[in-house]
Amino acid sequence: QKEVEQNSGPLSVPEGAIASLNCTYSDRVSQSFFWYRQYSGKSPELIMSIYSNGDKEDGRFTAQLNKASQYVSLLIRDSQPSDSATYLCAVKGGEGNMLTFGGGTRLMVKP
């Protein structure tokens, strides 16, 4: 059974700081890694995807992947109150190519 683990939080950071969100996964054959943002009462929205080891930057967001350690992270620079949401890590690959989600980390950015 594929597992994706995240700290549920809440993670509280001041406005303008860097928020660091972490995720570990159990299935070594996983190929694709996604970060979704979910505002309260809304559906998940894709913000980043990463497929190879290293860093991938998109605006204020940086995804980091380390397949040897089975670890993926998301950094949010210059955090804004509008970034306050639950961030879901999702992993895909292996048998059936199913997308497996972690439980999510709730981020609170305080003005």
Add this chain to the structure above:
Amino acid sequence: EAGVAQSPRYKIIEKRQSVAFWCNPISGHATLYWYQQILGQGPKLLIQFQNNGVVDDSQLPKDRFSAERLKGVDSTLKIQPAKLEDSAVYLCASSLELAATDTQYFGPGTRLTVL
């Protein structure tokens, strides 16, 4: 481009009743997914379709849940009879194909409350 459509948005039923949810994926997307998201948890995949064929339904409680995608476009998910623990948001998602890099796009979800 229109997103994934779902209806109804909210449904309240009593236990042992039946309920059905409808999903229309993004035009041209061959793969459709149904997820269950219980409050405070991440979405859990119930079933995925490739066109009108089932790819994976290993986590679908088949004694009470059923799903179909007869013409390879719209899909319905049914619960009969409902239990209290079925209270959750049911999310439909679609993607172009089944490739590992294909992005899944989610609909707004149907919030089910079972009393």
